[in-house]
Amino acid sequence: MAKDENGTVKAFALAAGWDYWMQVPIMKRMTEVLPDMPFEGTALDETNTYQYGPVCVDVSVRGTGVFEGIFKASLKQFEDQYPVMVTFINQINVRSYAAHTKKAHMTEIGTFDFCVNNFDSFNRWFCRKGRRSNTVWWKYRKPVGTNRKT
DSSP states (O other): EEOOOOEEEEEEEEEEEEEHHTTTTHHHHHHHHGGOOOOOTTTOOTEEEEEEEEEEGGGTTTEEEEEEEHHHHHHHHHHHTOSSEEEEETTTOOHHIIIIIISSOEEEEEEEEEEETTTTEEEEEEEEEEETSSSSSOOOOSSSSSSOOO
């Protein structure tokens, strides 16, 4: 979460292990197709990934580095628990796509469909892995011999 000098929330991001998200239908769907989306030779599942997002950044602080700061904070918070961060972006969300690919340097790994209330959304999967990323300042210490969850 990012606040201004008056304590007003200007940006936030949600992130958690999959056990937290299971009551949300689209997240449940994501865990069903996650094993079909390998990333850099790694089979993905609920034990080695966590879901990042949604993210909301107030228009008054866009372009100031707040998004990048929140993204880095999420990586830091989960670095000892999960080697891979995953998220999805609806294909019509151009701003989010740009932020996650250009500012967060996430990699698109596939697509999945989700339909609820007669609304079809074609979603793109994105992943970010710590040490194998092209961005040096985001580092993970991959858990040794265990896949812990909180």
